[in-house]
Amino acid sequence: MINREVELLAIGAGPANLALAVAIEELGIDGLAENTLVIERGHSIEWQRGLLLPWTKSQVAFAKDLVTLRNPRSEFTFLNYLRSVGRLDDFINMGSFTPYRLEVSGYLSWVAESLRKVRLELGCECTSVTPVRDSAGTLTGWLTKLADGSTISSRYLVIGAGRDTYVPPVLAGLPSDRLVHSTRYRTRVTALDKEQPHRVAVVGAAQSAAEMFRALHTDLPASDVSWVMRSIGLRAYDTNKFTNELYYPSYIDKVFEARPEGREQILREMHLTNYSGVETDLLQDLYTSMYLDKLSGVEQRRLVTMTDITGARAEGDEIVLELTDRRTDAVTELRRDLVFLGTGFIREMPAMVRNLSAAIGLDRIDVTRQYRLKLGEPSDAACYLQGVNEATHGIADSLLSVLGNRAADIANDVLARRAGKRTNGIHRATAEQLTPVALSADGALQT
Numbered sequence: 001m002i003n004r005e006v007e008l009l010a011i012g013a014g015p016a017n018l019a020l021a022v023a024i025e026e027l028g029i030d031g032l033a034e035n036t037l038v039i040e041r042g043h044s045i046e047w048q049r050g051l052l053l054p055w056t057k058s059q060v061a062f063a064k065d066l067v068t069l070r071n072p073r074s075e076f077t078f079l080n081y082l083r084s085v086g087r088l089d090d091f092i093n094m095g096s097f098t099p100y101r102l103e104v105s106g107y108l109s110w111v112a113e114s115l116r117k118v119r120l121e122l123g124c125e126c127t128s129v130t131p132v133r134d135s136a137g138t139l140t141g142w143l144t145k146l147a148d149g150s151t152i153s154s155r156y157l158v159i160g161a162g163r164d165t166y167v168p169p170v171l172a173g174l175p176s177d178r179l180v181h182s183t184r185y186r187t188r189v190t191a192l193d194k195e196q197p198h199r200v201a202v203v204g205a206a207q208s209a210a211e212m213f214r215a216l217h218t219d220l221p222a223s224d225v226s227w228v229m230r231s232i233g234l235r236a237y238d239t240n241k242f243t244n245e246l247y248y249p250s251y252i253d254k255v256f257e258a259r260p261e262g263r264e265q266i267l268r269e270m271h272l273t274n275y276s277g278v279e280t281d282l283l284q285d286l287y288t289s290m291y292l293d294k295l296s297g298v299e300q301r302r303l304v305t306m307t308d309i310t311g312a313r314a315e316g317d318e319i320v321l322e323l324t325d326r327r328t329d330a331v332t333e334l335r336r337d338l339v340f341l342g343t344g345f346i347r348e349m350p351a352m353v354r355n356l357s358a359a360i361g362l363d364r365i366d367v368t369r370q371y372r373l374k375l376g377e378p379s380d381a382a383c384y385l386q387g388v389n390e391a392t393h394g395i396a397d398s399l400l401s402v403l404g405n406r407a408a409d410i411a412n413d414v415l416a417r418r419a420g421k422r423t424n425g426i427h428r429a430t431a432e433q434l435t436p437v438a439l440s441a442d443g444a445l446q447t
């Protein structure tokens with residue numbers, strides 16, 4: 001079996017670990033960048049590949065890219081990307097702060113190609129991570145297994161592999177060619193015959209369900225589409241400039257330092273700013289489009305509100321959904337060829353993180369302010385979690401808004417631990433005892 005060794009391994013080349021790669025390169029300290037590897041299971045760098053639809057836009061401003069809020073002078077800014085592809089004038093002339101999802105995706109790919117020292121490998125899927133201990137039982141690093149059977153050893157590990165998809169238990173046993181989570185929308189739809197009158201259900205009442213409902217109108221135009229949701233109807237995201245301030249990187253400290261009741265209130269009150277809602281423009285667009293359906297007597301699309309899916313089975317080539325009306329308790333059947341899930345992601349930690357924590361022997365998964373997994377024992381090794389710390393670091397944790405600063409927090413923590421190791425020989429301090437090292441706006445190390 002082939003084993004490779006790196007100092008820092010980052011799993012997943014989404015925005016989180018690309019921002020980290022940029023921060024590590026810009027710090028330019030003592031061989032860390034050259035000894036960092038990012039692995040990505042996809043064969044290309046794409047952002048949200050399942051719903052990379054031509055008309056979808058990012059919901060955050062272009063300046064909340066991988067680096068600008070940390071270091072606006074960086075060569076890895078979104079504006080520099082636009083300049084390099086010759087679209088800077090046009091983008092400015094468009095007069096919109098929010099880029100198309102496709103151009104965010106292009107930007108990420110450009111960043112990945114522009115890295116000079118950090119290495120990135122595509123088509124490289126991690127299947128498991130286990131802790132490595134020396135003969136005295138001290139945790140010294142991590143062994144990451146890949147789908148091709150090879151392994152990578154590292155002292156530092158950063159897991160930025162996104163969140164696990166949520167499939168409602170009642171639907172979980174359905175065949176995967178007929179039950180399609182939004183993360184697989186594009187791949188599945190392009191494999192279908194566009195001219196066929198497919199019978200389709202869309203499940204969920206938030207943004208990804210709304211995007212699929214809209215996209216199906218052009219992707220499978222002959223189809224009959226029922227959009228099933230528990231709620232009384234669709235709701236817009238709660239967006240205003242006051243609550244948007246709570247997405248600033250500077251708000252992370254406020255959330256992290258809050259007492260549990262305070263954190264709970266913040267997360268509860270901010271829920272509709274990012275979840276369970278649909279963008280106002282998309283709502284308007286959908287309403288207009290369905291109004292035009294009515295105007296022309298077309299009855300191919302409908303919203304089925306206040307409805308629970310209480311049973312589901314495959315019957316031959318059909319999926320039979322049992323629907324229970326929450327208003328009347330009446331039960332009906334809906335027969336479909338395909339069920340598209342806009343049901344989002346699970347809130348708990350991804351299976352990869354849960355399995356690793358179990359292997360370490362942790363009874364709870366908790367991270368420090370610098371996103372380092374609390375190991376409960378002294379160790380030179382460290383594991384960082386990106387994008388899954390909403391409960392402790394606030395609602396922006398899964399978004400682009402805080403990426404640059406979070407990357408600096410992590411890189412900074414790694415550097416501090418390396419520095420501690422060099423001064424103390426074998427470094428025995430727990431993370432909580434380390435002296436913080438600060439980064440200046442341009443990424444230079446301040447001690």
Ligand SMILES: Cc1cc2nc3c(=O)[nH]c(=O)nc-3n(C[C@H](O)[C@H](O)[C@H](O)COP(=O)(O)OP(=O)(O)OC[C@H]3O[C@@H](n4cnc5c(N)ncnc54)[C@H](O)[C@@H]3O)c2cc1C
Nearest residue numbers: 012013014015016040041058059125126161162387399400
């Ligand atoms: C449809 C959609 C639209 C969104 N729009 C916005 C938006 O407009 N603005 C915003 O701020 N946020 C948005 N988000 C939130 C989104 O989570 C973040 O923008 C961002 O993508 C998070 O980055 P990440 O790197 O943490 O995770 P991801 O983007 O999920 O990237 C994780 C990467 O890890 C790879 N990976 C996973 N498992 C493995 C493995 N085992 N081995 C190797 N590689 C692996 C994946 O292929 C992927 O490339 C959106 C989310 C969705 C689903």
